[in-house]
Amino acid sequence: MFTIGPIGFTAPWLLLGLIALPILWILLRAVPPAPIKRRFPGVALLLGLTDDETQTDKTPWWLMLLRMLAVAAVIIGFAGPVLNPKTEVAGKGPLLIVADGTWADARDWTARRDRMAGLLEEAARAGRVVSVAVLTDLPAGEAQFLSADVWQSRLGGLEPKPWAPDAAAVAEWADGLGDDGFETFWLSDGLAREGREELLATLEDKGAVTVMQSPRPVLGLKPVQIKDGALQITAVRSAAADAAMVTVTAIGLDPAGVERELARVEATFEAGADTAEVALSLPPELRNRISRFTIQGVHSAGAVALADDGLRRREVALIAPHDTQEGLQLLSPLHYLKQALDPTADLIKGGLEDVLPANPDVIILADVAKLTEDQKAGLIEWVDKGGLLVRFAGIRMAASDLSRREEDVLMPVRLRAGGRTVGGAMSWGEPKALQPFPENSPFYGLQIPDDVTVTSQVLAQPDPNLAGRVIAALADGTPLVTRKEMGLGQVVLFHVTANAEWSSLPLSGLFVQMLERLAISTRQIAPSAEDLEGTTWVPVRVLDAFGQLTDADAMAGAKGEDLAAGVVSATMPPGLYESDEQRVAVNAVGAQTVLETATWPARIVVEGLNVARETLLKGAFLAVALGLLMLDILASLWLSGRLFGPRSGVAAVLALGLLAFGDHAQAQQVDDEFAINATAEVVLAHVLTGDTQVDDIAQAGLLGLSDVLFQRTSIEPANPIGVNIETDELSFFPLLYWPVTANQKIPSKEAYAKLNRYLRSGGMILFDTRDGDIAGYGGQTPEGRKLQQLALGLDIPPLEPVPQDHVLTRSFYLLQDFPGRFTGRDVWVEAAPPDAEKVEGMPFRNLNDGVTPVVIGGNDWAAAWAVDNAGNYLFRVGRGYTGERQREIAYRFGVNLMMYVLTGNYKSDQVHVPALLERLGQ
Numbered sequence: 001m002f003t004i005g006p007i008g009f010t011a012p013w014l015l016l017g018l019i020a021l022p023i024l025w026i027l028l029r030a031v032p033p034a035p036i037k038r039r040f041p042g043v044a045l046l047l048g049l050t051d052d053e054t055q056t057d058k059t060p061w062w063l064m065l066l067r068m069l070a071v072a073a074v075i076i077g078f079a080g081p082v083l084n085p086k087t088e089v090a091g092k093g094p095l096l097i098v099a100d101g102t103w104a105d106a107r108d109w110t111a112r113r114d115r116m117a118g119l120l121e122e123a124a125r126a127g128r129v130v131s132v133a134v135l136t137d138l139p140a141g142e143a144q145f146l147s148a149d150v151w152q153s154r155l156g157g158l159e160p161k162p163w164a165p166d167a168a169a170v171a172e173w174a175d176g177l178g179d180d181g182f183e184t185f186w187l188s189d190g191l192a193r194e195g196r197e198e199l200l201a202t203l204e205d206k207g208a209v210t211v212m213q214s215p216r217p218v219l220g221l222k223p224v225q226i227k228d229g230a231l232q233i234t235a236v237r238s239a240a241a242d243a244a245m246v247t248v249t250a251i252g253l254d255p256a257g258v259e260r261e262l263a264r265v266e267a268t269f270e271a272g273a274d275t276a277e278v279a280l281s282l283p284p285e286l287r288n289r290i291s292r293f294t295i296q297g298v299h300s301a302g303a304v305a306l307a308d309d310g311l312r313r314r315e316v317a318l319i320a321p322h323d324t325q326e327g328l329q330l331l332s333p334l335h336y337l338k339q340a341l342d343p344t345a346d347l348i349k350g351g352l353e354d355v356l357p358a359n360p361d362v363i364i365l366a367d368v369a370k371l372t373e374d375q376k377a378g379l380i381e382w383v384d385k386g387g388l389l390v391r392f393a394g395i396r397m398a399a400s401d402l403s404r405r406e407e408d409v410l411m412p413v414r415l416r417a418g419g420r421t422v423g424g425a426m427s428w429g430e431p432k433a434l435q436p437f438p439e440n441s442p443f444y445g446l447q448i449p450d451d452v453t454v455t456s457q458v459l460a461q462p463d464p465n466l467a468g469r470v471i472a473a474l475a476d477g478t479p480l481v482t483r484k485e486m487g488l489g490q491v492v493l494f495h496v497t498a499n500a501e502w503s504s505l506p507l508s509g510l511f512v513q514m515l516e517r518l519a520i521s522t523r524q525i526a527p528s529a530e531d532l533e534g535t536t537w538v539p540v541r542v543l544d545a546f547g548q549l550t551d552a553d554a555m556a557g558a559k560g561e562d563l564a565a566g567v568v569s570a571t572m573p574p575g576l577y578e579s580d581e582q583r584v585a586v587n588a589v590g591a592q593t594v595l596e597t598a599t600w601p602a603r604i605v606v607e608g609l610n611v612a613r614e615t616l617l618k619g620a621f622l623a624v625a626l627g628l629l630m631l632d633i634l635a636s637l638w639l640s641g642r643l644f645g646p647r648s649g650v651a652a653v654l655a656l657g658l659l660a661f662g663d664h665a666q667a668q669q670v671d672d673e674f675a676i677n678a679t680a681e682v683v684l685a686h687v688l689t690g691d692t693q694v695d696d697i698a699q700a701g702l703l704g705l706s707d708v709l710f711q712r713t714s715i716e717p718a719n720p721i722g723v724n725i726e727t728d729e730l731s732f733f734p735l736l737y738w739p740v741t742a743n744q745k746i747p748s749k750e751a752y753a754k755l756n757r758y759l760r761s762g763g764m765i766l767f768d769t770r771d772g773d774i775a776g777y778g779g780q781t782p783e784g785r786k787l788q789q790l791a792l793g794l795d796i797p798p799l800e801p802v803p804q805d806h807v808l809t810r811s812f813y814l815l816q817d818f819p820g821r822f823t824g825r826d827v828w829v830e831a832a833p834p835d836a837e838k839v840e841g842m843p844f845r846n847l848n849d850g851v852t853p854v855v856i857g858g859n860d861w862a863a864a865w866a867v868d869n870a871g872n873y874l875f876r877v878g879r880g881y882t883g884e885r886q887r888e889i890a891y892r893f894g895v896n897l898m899m900y901v902l903t904g905n906y907k908s909d910q911v912h913v914p915a916l917l918e919r920l921g922q
Contacts, residue, residue, distance in 0.1 A: 007081050007617070017075040063635050070628035077621030093207070094129050094145045094182035095119070101134035103301035103588050104189035104218045105160040106545040110869055112187050115212055117155060119185055124148035131182075133173070134158055135165035136570075142176045160545035162301035162588050163568040167195035174202040181207045188213040191238060192596040200604070211606045213598065217241060220302040220589035221248065224293055224311060230279040231287065231311070235267045235295060238595040243271040247296040250280070252289035252307075256773075259876040262286055264296070274595070288312045294547065299868070301574055304547040306585035308576060316341055316520060317348040317355035320366040321396060333366035333394065333498050336506035340515055356382055362520050363387065366498040367394025369402045371410070379410055384487030390520065391491070392498040393419075393458040404461075412469050412484040412493050414461035420478070431455050432474040441471040442517040442579075443481075445534035445560070449508050454480065456502035457495040472514075481514075492518060517582065532560030535579055542575030543588065548872045549575070551880075558586075566590045681718040682902070685733040686862075688722045689744045695722055698739050700874055701862025705894040707871065713812065715898060725751045730758040734901045739862060740769045740790065742782035752793040759795060759853040764901050767791075769858040772822030787856070796854055800831040808855075811899040813892040820859030820890050821877050827857040851900065864890035 097116055099105065105112055116132065123130050129145040132154070184203045190213050203209050217239035225232045233248050250263040263286070267276040282290075290311065295303040318341075320333040341347060345362075348355050352371075355363065356378045363379070368391070371379070383389050389410065391397075398419035403411040431453035437443040460466055460479045471492075472481035483492045496502040505511050537560060539552035558572045560579075566586055568574045574588045589595075600606055684706055686698035702720035709715045723730065725747055730736065736758075747755065759765065767790075769783040802808055802818065806829065809815050818827045830852035864887050866874040877887040 007083055015075065015079050018072060063632065066628055066632050066635065070625045070632065073621045073625035073628065077618050077625060081617040081621060083617055092128075092183075094131070094180065095123050096143065096145075096177075096182050096184045096203070096206075097130065097132045097151075097187070098184060098203075099132075099134050099158070099160075099187040100165060100189040100191075101136040101158070101160045101545075102164055102189045102191070103160060103162045103545045103547075104191050105187070106162075106300040106547070106870075107298055107303075108214055108216075109160055109546075111214075112212075113155060113158065115187065116158075117152070120148045120152050120155065124152070132158070134160075135170055136161035136163060138169055138173045142178065143173075145182070161570070162543050162545045162574050163570065164191075164193055165195070166569065167193075170195055170199055174199055177202065177206065183207045184209045186211045188598055190214055190216075190218050190598055192598045196598065200600075209604060211600055211604055212608070213600075213606055215608060217597070218302070218595055219246065219295055219298050219300075220593065220595055221293060221295055221305040221587075222589055222593065223585065223587050223591050224305050224307065225591075226311060227279070230281045233265065233267060233278050233280055233293060233305075235269070235276045236589065236593070236595050237269060237274050237276075238597045240272045240274045241269075244269045246276065246298075248278070248280075248293055249296050250282075250290045250293050252291045254289070257879055259291070262290060288314075292549070299546050299870070299872075301543045301545050301547050301588040304543060304574075305587055305589070306543070306574070306576055308583045308585035310585075314345050314361040314520065315348055315358070316345045316362045316364060317350070317358070317360045318364050318366070319352055319355070319368060321368055333392065334364075335499060336511065337364060337366070337498050340506075340512045341520065345520070352378070359387075361388065362390060364390045364392070364498075364520075366392045367396050369396045369400035376410065380486075383410070383489035383491060386488040388489055388518070388520070389491045390494070390518070392494045392496070393502070394497045398458050407463075409486075410491055412482040412491050413466055413479070414463060416459040416461050419456055419458050432476060432478075434480065435473050435475045435477070437472060439534070442582075443472055443514055445532070446510060446513050446517070449510055452503070452505050452508050452510055454496055454503040454505070456497075460495070532564045532584075535560035537563050537577035537579045537584065539573075540576045540578045540583070542573045544872075546870050546872050682715055683718050683733060684720045684898075685723045685730075685736050686720065687736055687738040688724050689739060689741045691741050691743070694739050694741055697866055697874075698722070698737055698862045700866035700868065702737060702865070704865040704867035704873075705891065705898075707867065708865075708891045709895060709898060713895060713899070715902070725755060730754055730763065731761060734763065735898065736763065736765045737862065738765050738767050740767060740783045740787045742786050744786065746789060747793065749793075755793075756795045762851065763853070764851060765854050766861075766897065767854060767856045768820075768861055769856075770860040770863075772820070772858040772860060783858070794854075797852075798831040799828040799854070799856065801826040802829050803832065806832075808852075808896055808900050811896045811903065813896055815889065815892060815896060817889060818857065818859065818893045819864070819886050820857075820861035820893075821863040821875060822859045823886065827855060827859075829855055855897065859890075861890055861894065865894060 097119055099112060099116070120130060120132075124147075128148065130148045130151050131143040131145045132151050133139065133143060184207065186200075186203070186209060188211055200209065217237040219238075220236045222234040222236060224234075231250075235246055235248065237244075245266055245268045248265050248267055249261050251259060252262045254260050254262070263280060263282060265278050265280045267278040269276045290307045292307055293305040318334045318337055338347065348358060348360050352363075352375050359382070363382070379389065391411070397415075401417075402408055403413070403415050404417060405414075407414045432455075433450070433453055434448045436448065437446060454474055457474075457478070457480065460470075460482060465484075466479070466482075469482045469484050470479045471483050473479050479495060481492065481494050483490060496505060498506060500506050536557045538557045539555045541549045542552050542555070543549060552575065556571070558577060562572055563577060563584060563586060567590075568586060568588055572586065574586050577584050577586060684702040686695070686702055688695055689698075699720055699722060706717035706720060709717055721733075723733070723736070755765075767787060769781065769787055771781040771783045774781060804816070808818075808829065817823065863875045864877050868874060873887070877883045877890070878885075
């Protein structure tokens with residue numbers, strides 16, 4: 001391809017025609033030979049007469065220039081000019097494409113994959129063998145150099161990972177590249193890290209290396225901490241550039257259990273600074289709901305900071321049988337508990353009847369032995385729903401008959417009568433120390449101080465279940481702390497008092513650590529390696545490279561030592577890890593992480609990721625030529641004196657005709673392009689409402705549904721299109737998704753006529769009022785009332801809720817419900833004919849062969865279907881497995897709907913099976 005600056009030519013040989021322009025200029029400017037002069041006396045009679053029409057003997061230079069420019073534009077146009085043409089650099093030999101594939105790549109992974117696709121396409125044309133490697137997910141064995149088309153088929157499966165490459169694994173892989181040479185293209189994530197120089201040296205030994213790296217700084221979010229009662233948010237970037245501002249959003253569950261944005265704050269990077277800090281003050285109730293913090297607009301694991309128990313202040317109710325008099329606080333059963341819990345938890349005061357309605361996280365009963373029937377029933381219900389009941393012994397419990405003959409439902413074990421005293425004035429033994437905590441104990445790994453001893457306790461009655469419920473014991477094996485599960489909650493009993501009367505445990509730091517391990521209090525700093533040593537943490541939810549939380553499924557647990565180190569890897573991805581009801585977050589960007597921009601030697605060619613899009617200029621040059629020719633016609637008419645006068649209308653009509661032809665050609669070109677895009681493949685369309693957010697959700701929803709249709713059915717939709725019902729042709733689309741908003745305009749008469757023609761010709765409109773969470777069917781919401789107004793001008797038949805035997809329930813999947821992001825709403829379709837009766841031997845009626853022209857509901861299907869360009873869900877649907885199942889049913893409804901639209905009621909033809917069989921029998 002011949003190029004001149006940013007313009008290339010697909011047929012450059014046509015440019016030789018420009019050489020003929022000077023010759024054409026000379027020919028057109030040539031003056032014919034002067035005529036021979038002859039005197040004629042009668043010419044005197046013509047003197048004084050004027051000619052209404054004049055004609056110059058030479059063409060003016062400016063008109064000649066106009067014509068030359070028109071001819072030049074035609075020649076250049078047919079030469080195929082292209083703006084920003086792709087320049088292919090011919091390469092030889094094998095090609096290695098290396099991508100870091102980290103979370104820093106996720107934000108522009110599509111651009112990186114496009115660059116890899118371009119490299120593979122060029123290699124395929126050149127017949128080069130290629131190997132592709134992602135450093136975070138290196139293949140086993142040596143690098144495989146295969147044909148480019150093989151890697152093109154595998155390219156869609158390459159995804160970044162939320163961790164950095166393992167330097168040792170990368171070095172081992174580089175050693176196995178062999179002795180043969182190859183050219184390397186390295187798609188860098190832009191961050192400096194260990195092992196880059198060694199890998200670069202190895203690749204340079206094999207051949208030329210070209211690096212592709214985005215100039216944009218990489219953004220990250222450090223773990224959020226509590227400082228002076230506020231949330232301290234720290235954003236970091238890889239390059240200390242100009243001043244910039246980022247928006248950090250706090251995401252969590254609202255009171256209805258729906259995930260949403262709970263708060264947002266702006267963090268500002270000063271000029272030359274790589275860190276931005278901001279404090280966010282929230283009430284404890286709102287802060288406890290936060291599950292993660294994200295940098296708005298940055299889709300990567302590094303831009304997400306997960307919240308764990310370290311940010312959540314639990315609500316703890318402390319209840320004792322009596323209050324200690326002033327001056328005797330040290331003897332109070334609750335004194336040491338208050339000292340241990342007040343810095344990290346919200347303490348609730350009052351009686352049991354007062355605290356139960358507040359639904360605290362933990363209730364602590366200090367030497368409370370007697371409960372009324374109402375109190376006992378309330379506590380049982382509260383624990384069954386997930387509450388943690390912690391009980392401490394004392395003289396009242398030892399003297400009562402609580403859990404003596406049979407185990408009390410609110411006690412983990414049966415107790416012996418009386419108590420046990422050791423090391424006192426009236427006893428023979430020494431005070432008892434604690435034995436090391438067993439591996440199945442939540443206290444496993446805690447160091448026991450030598451000065452922690454027990455002098456009195458209540459004893460547990462031997463029982464077959466006793467051994468499995470002991471989580472702490474004295475040196476002689478007698479239980480010190482016992483626990484049992486009850487419904488979704490737990491009951492824990494300390495066999496000593498909560499004050500220092502029976503033991504020195506409340507005086508030690510071990511007491512605070514044990515409360516932390518039981519998740520009674522929270523930590524404001526990350527657990528240390530000593531705290532986590534010997535523990536195993538099970539992943540609950542993990543982050544992918546794009547910053548999306550997914551269920552951990554059957555992933556193996558992580559060691560406490562690795563968790564404390566906080567180094568994410570394939571065996572310990574970023575996410576939430578749980579052990580004994582305590583959760584710890586592992587983030588892609590740690591508290592000590594420094595993001596530093598990768599620098600490359602001057603000898604290395606560094607390119608950007610974005611490539612200027614090719615733009616064909618042929619149409620533009622031909623349009624310019626047409627315009628110049630129109631000006632030439634007008635100028636010629638003016639020079640001849642015919643532009644004005646009785647015959648000037650001809651010129652005007654001619655000029656207007658050319659203008660109209662140009663406009664018509666341009667409009668025809670636009671219309672043709674729209675028609676080609678809409679009819680080349682099956683295309684789903686949504687009605688543009690004027691609300692940008694709603695339209696974007698509709699576009700993303702139809703994109704997600706198109707992907708599912710492509711994967712599961714023979715339908716292979718193209719990208720969805722937004723249509724303007726006032727100007728666009730609707731007949732190209734089998735289905736229109738119409739999200740109803742309260743403020744959208746009522747269509748014009750022409751638009752209603754177009755919509756009615758569309759419905760009568762077999763099209764279908766899916767109306768979605770998106771209010772299924774707050775209203776039943778009808779006009780009780782602004783969207784519902786707007787739907788009634790929109791429907792007035794449409795030719796809609798009588799409607800009914802989808803019957804159980806409707807074809808929509810079985811066109812592809814067997815369905816009973818049609819949920820979207822919401823459930824519980826009726827979905828309305830065209831009513832069945834009055835004479836539709838069930839056929840003998842068939843489970844459904846003999847319905848008509850038409851397709852309902854409208855489907856009306858309010859379950860917000862687009863939000864349930866919506867995905868981004870990477871295939872990640874944009875909106876949460878329900879909670880846990882139930883929510884994922886609801887999303888799956890929503891997709892199945894979309895598949896059924898499209899099958900129903902494209903195939904009609906073919907499923908109902910089964911009602912004719914008996915007649916067909918009878919005819920075959922004849």
